[in-house]
Amino acid sequence: MKLHPIPTPASLDRRSHSRVQNNYREAVAAGRYNVHRPSLVGKHDAVRNLWEDQARRQILRPHLQRRCVEAERPVRVLDLGCGAGQGFALLTQIEAAPDQPGRPASCVLAEEAIEYVGADLNPAMVTKGRENYAGYGNVFFFQADLNAGLGVLRREPPFDLYFSSYGSFSHLSLARMRALLADIGRHARNGALVVLDFNGRYSIEWPAYWSARTEAEKVRDYTMNYLHLGDPEAMSRADHFPLRFWTGDDVTRLARTAGRVAGCEFQMVAQMDCSMLVGRHVDTAEYHAALPPLRRLVNSLHQDFQRTDLDRLLLAPELAGEHPLVSPVLSRLIRSWNLLVDFTRRRIEGPVAVADFTDWPACPPALQFALIGMDRVIADAAWVENGDARANLIEPQLAYLLRSLEFGLQRGIGCGHGHLAVLQVVR
Template sequence: MQSVGEKTYSQAVREGKYDLYVGNLFGKYDNVRTYWEDQLTRIALRPFLRELVERCRRENRGVRIVDLGCGAGQGYEILTKIDRRDLDLGLQHERVLPKEEIDLYLGLDISQAMVERGQVLFESQPEVTFAQADLREGFGPFKDREPFDIYFSSYGSLSHLNRQDLVKLLQDICEHSGNESLIVLDFLGRYSIEWPDFWFADSEDEKVRDYTMSYLYSEAVRKEVESDRFPLRFWVGSDVKDLSEELTQTCGLGVEVLKLMDRSMLVGRHTDTQEYNKQLKPIRRAVNSLHQDYLRTNLEELVIDPAIVPDHPVIAPPLRELIDSWNVVVEYCQQRLWERCSLTQLEGWDDFAKPLQFALMTIDRVIADVGWMWYGDPRANIIEPQLGYALRTLEYEMQRGRGCGHGLVAILKTQK
């Protein structure tokens, strides 16, 4: 059976878009992917992965991982580069899951091109292996393997499955898993500002929409190439909770939702392409610029009009609150660069949410501490990246796991 989106994925592999990290202003491995999305996924996973690894150590064995829809093995890079704690200036990296403690990483993907690319990229690592698999058919072909500790997915890979097929896959996984295995689900969020027309989907058919990965290409290329389109299922937080309850009832074991995280609420892939919402500004492009060496960003391009958020009784208020807070940080940074304001002059400080106060203090201190530097363009190479991290933290601290981001990450644990 041909893979959905096979044309897009095969072309992307041929062009090297699934090779390991290449930072950029657009494409698969743009700066937002590297400095925001990968890092936020790691932050969300860290406490649960740390507990799992320590349990495996007590049992004197390595960690077993299966990556569902693995691409060329990018999940391996996410899982093995999680620091045990936030680093201070004196610490070296100490990973939660060192590579030498992995017994097996099995990457499964429907695309043979992806599987072959992964085999090339990881050919020197014997603990890493790949196999072609159609997850729409469940986990059956791999049931004879020992249980895995982590059933992992990333970046919307499981949105390729409709709900019925996903339930079948997860039922197989629950039957196959050991006690306290982690299941990491990564979906496209239905409440993203990228596609407000999807917000009010009610029936199951309405929750499945055509999707395109046109963001892999620059604006000039997008005008010349017609991107492949394929159906994906869009999810919200309440869907995941319902799914967990259904699995608990049908599989005879506990399936606990440990965490739900909205990822890329304002900087999703299609904010730049405007494929689904013509009102959006290319915010992701501007944030990519914040993290690019020796490139100064027009900070005015980061300001977002809250009016782009449609009316919705549950989703609109927190999104508008985030946008308002985001704009306060950006505008304060602009003024502070010109020494036209200070924190003591900001009105309404006591009413600001704690994440907003922290972001503002971060920007204020960074600008104050590097103002004396003349070499190496401190604005482009120090202040702007720190503005990016401040906005990233603001978004993470204000998200509520409702499906309001481009991605919705769900971390589940089985209990037998």
């Protein structure tokens, strides 16, 4: 694996500023922050659309539904580190009842039922956001430096949801993040929701970061060279900059200390690890050279009329490492992942009894559900007469069942590329 020098905490606030802003300016200029256009590759690949966005919607759904009922008016949202406004689409496309297919389709937050304010440091992002949502009378963008807390946003009326997404808060040092959260606590109404989105320190993508103890060791190197996959020269030129990486315990302590400063309680509602095995840097192997390109392979599962080599989806057990907290969680997921992939390979070739395939009582419920689901999918695929049943039916369903494994076996400890926490302000 590649080892990168550890920047000091101060560098997170000062020396990295121009590199980070330049990185995002280039991404905007390249069109990567235009209005969301789903695709199977690139920034908005299948894993982003069907795994990562859905994880965030899943964790938010019940709490946002409750908040909408309590508000009885358009829900006010402040998106902190908003980029070009991708959070607006993420929030307004949360299905109200995804487990009830017989109900008419509806969303928790309709576009007209939200007052959205986006704040970002990068002027190119703010300009692009205004372009993307020109004509929306309920969407506004402001340039703001979150290193200064809420700043001028303190003058705004309180919000119902203080939102962040895709690791935007990892750009802040611990001290700056604590000050920002305390600002939110002083500004918010009782019952307001706060969504914190960080880069997880215990991701399989960077095992060299797992052992961090001091604050300096928790601020580590990061790059967005994954935006240039397939172009080695562009990947090598991509900027590197420091981020603060977080664990579930870190976030719990942050909520407690910021609450004391603000004179309120930040009640921990939920924590979730996202992209435990399919983070962006699984494919780049930038920080862990032994990783297979699993994200690319999962994207392939979602591709119509394209068969994926399922053997390449199998993971070596030793990738779980040897960490007392992290390794048991990763080992359980890797073992379940491999069992589901192996069962799918064998079941495609012929009948296999699910209960006899493995030690059934020892399987976690998420794996039992996935194995039964795959067995039924393959049995039903025998009736498909047109097209490629494996590529168009079996493989996409395998991808969704692998996703359900990740969602079901995560423990919210900081074990994914992304780490989400939902807090509620209590006075």
